[in-house]
Amino acid sequence: MRLSTRTLDQLPPDVARPSYDRSAVRQGVVHLGIGAFHRAHQAVVFDDALTSGDMRWGVTGVSLRSAGVRDQLVPQDGLYTVVVRDGTAETARIIGAVRDVLVAPENPQAVIAAIAAPDTHLVTLTITEKGYKLDRTAGGLLRDDPDVAHDLSSLDAPRTAAGFIVAGLAKRRAQGLSPITVVSCDNLPDNGHLLREAVLAMASAHDTDLASWIDQTIAFPATMIDRIVPATTPEDIGALVDRLGLEDQAMVKAEPFLQWVIEDRFSGERPDFEALGVQLASEIAPWEMAKLRLLNGAHSAIAYLGGLAGDQFVHEFVARDTGRRFVEALWDEAETTLIPPPGLDIPAYRAKLMARFSNPALQHRTRQIAMDGSQKLPQRLLATVRDRRAKGEEVDALALGVAAWMRWQAGKTDAGQAFLVDDPIADSLAEASKGGPAALLSVLGVELDEKAQAKIAEYLEILEQEGARAAILRVGTLA
Numbered sequence: 321m322r323l324s325t326r327t328l329d330q331l332p333p334d335v336a337r338p339s340y341d342r343s344a345v346r347q348g349v350v351h352l353g354i355g356a357f358h359r360a361h362q363a364v365v366f367d368d369a370l371t372s373g374d375m376r377w378g379v380t381g382v383s384l385r386s387a388g389v390r391d392q393l394v395p396q397d398g399l400y401t402v403v404v405r406d407g408t409a410e411t412a413r414i415i416g417a418v419r420d421v422l423v424a425p426e427n428p429q430a431v432i433a434a435i436a437a438p439d440t441h442l443v444t445l446t447i448t449e450k451g452y453k454l455d456r457t458a459g460g461l462l463r464d465d466p467d468v469a470h471d472l473s474s475l476d477a478p479r480t481a482a483g484f485i486v487a488g489l490a491k492r493r494a495q496g497l498s499p500i501t502v503v504s505c506d507n508l509p510d511n512g513h514l515l516r517e518a519v520l521a522m523a524s525a526h527d528t529d530l531a532s533w534i535d536q537t538i539a540f541p542a543t544m545i546d547r548i549v550p551a552t553t554p555e556d557i558g559a560l561v562d563r564l565g566l567e568d569q570a571m572v573k574a575e576p577f578l579q580w581v582i583e584d585r586f587s588g589e590r591p592d593f594e595a596l597g598v599q600l601a602s603e604i605a606p607w608e609m610a611k612l613r614l615l616n617g618a619h620s621a622i623a624y625l626g627g628l629a630g631d632q633f634v635h636e637f638v639a640r641d642t643g644r645r646f647v648e649a650l651w652d653e654a655e656t657t658l659i660p661p662p663g664l665d666i667p668a669y670r671a672k673l674m675a676r677f678s679n680p681a682l683q684h685r686t687r688q689i690a691m692d693g694s695q696k697l698p699q700r701l702l703a704t705v706r707d708r709r710a711k712g713e714e715v716d717a718l719a720l721g722v723a724a725w726m727r728w729q730a731g732k733t734d735a736g737q738a739f740l741v742d743d744p745i746a747d748s749l750a751e752a753s754k755g756g757p758a759a760l761l762s763v764l765g766v767e768l769d770e771k772a773q774a775k776i777a778e779y780l781e782i783l784e785q786e787g788a789r790a791a792i793l794r795v796g797t798l799a
């Protein structure tokens with residue numbers, strides 16, 4: 321028996337569920353990219369808004385690619401469980417905010433209509449870094465991408481996020497509807513700005529008046545979003561059946577921690593974010609730098625070093641003293657490049673991060689974090705290296721983190737086990753690997769000074785000859 325409106329009453333009493341009338345919910349949010357993260361983060365905040373009695377914040381989820389999440393959620397009337405795991409403690413809460421899920425390739429017009437609906441006030445996105453289709457070396461849109469090229473020539477049936485947003489905004493403008501706010505929730509530096517550039521580039525290709533209207537009317541606030549939400553496994557779904565007495569194919573699992581900081585710039589109605597625990601800030605850069613460089617920088621380094629050494633999960637890496645010391649060394653280096661966010665105690669933040677990484681119940685796979693490294697390394701590790709070198713500071717643990725990503729491109733663990741490098745530009749990376757660190761960096765459009773490159777090259781050699789566990793022990797010992 322599946323979780324659904326009809327079976328909600330059968331849940332055990334300790335499972336929290338919507339206390340509001342779901343039939344009275346209006347769909348104020350269109351979310352592009354309804355993966356695990358949205359369901360465990362923004363949708364929970366919108367569910368809290370509905371619980372508080374503000375019925376404007378139901379979500380229309382959109383999948384830009386496959387029908388998987390729709391097929392999981394629609395038979396459950398959009399209901400799903402967020403399982404929060406903290407060591408041995410576990411809570412389950414049913415979220416009711418998602419009212420509908422659209423599959424864009426099946427019905428692109430329905431997505432445009434949702435963005436252009438009078439009730440819509442926010443478009444939010446979690447489409448992964450690569451979904452923005454940005455040319456990170458030359459700037460602007462990836463014009464060679466077939467979907468981008470398609471949308472640049474016609475928006476009748478868009479394929480990209482930027483294409484849908486432009487088509488939806490054009491319709492709102494033509495119908496004289498209120499402006500809306502577009503919020504990127506992906507782990508990109510200055511995500512609001514990058515999305516805005518992508519949307520403006522797409523709009524300019526079709527209608528310069530529309531582009532200037534978007535430029536002047538629509539806010540694209542930057543955000544820092546944080547909650548560790550590992551991909552759901554069949555075992556997670558199986559274990560939840562025992563807990564609920566019902567099957568939930570759309571469940572997500574997460575840690576207790578949840579943070580959302582949004583740049584205080586909106587061009588339409590918004591929930592009372594402050595009352596919902598969401599921070600509004602005039603400047604996001606300090607927050608996103610701290611998160612990208614400390615949390616995500618360490619995550620990527622752990623993913624490659626741990627992955628090479630045979631750690632399946634993040635908590636295994638930090639369970640070892642040597643792993644923890646490496647992460648602390650990386651944070652010592654990264655910390656000098658931050659602009660401390662107002663009110664954030666960095667030592668306390670670091671201690672909390674280490675505790676979060678150590679949560680064994682999350683089962684956060686190093687392989688999942690290792691995915692799409694070309695889209696992640698620049699903001700997580702390479703910008704940090706560049707900023708330290710610009711101040712004349714040495715890099716050590718950071719250089720090992722970068723070298724581990726380079727070593728990863730060989731597609732083989734230290735024990736000789738082969739794996740597929742999961743990256744949208746895996747072919748170019750494999751080719752560039754033959755040319756060593758400088759060639760790999762140039763594929764990412766990143767330049768580092770000779771000293772940093774030499775340290776990365778030295779660690780790459782150690783990784784090749786001695787493996788990741790031995791390389792970690794060298795941090796702090798090289799000349």
Ligand code: NAI
Binds near residue numbers: 385481508547
């Ligand atoms: P997921 O794999 O569950 O969902 C990814 C979503 O992105 C899916 O809807 C998928 O269709 C879409 N997508 C993937 N490639 C795309 C492409 N080329 N074009 C358009 N859409 C594409 O992943 P999850 O966990 O939901 O994470 C998504 C993003 O959310 C991450 O990449 C990150 O930027 C952000 N995020 C995730 C966190 C997490 O812990 N899972 C925490 C903080 C941010």
Ligand code: CS2
Binds near residue numbers: 545548549616619690
């Ligand atoms: C992770 C992030 O998959 C990854 O690359 O580093 O998704 C991480 O879990 C989140 O940013 C935490 O907020």
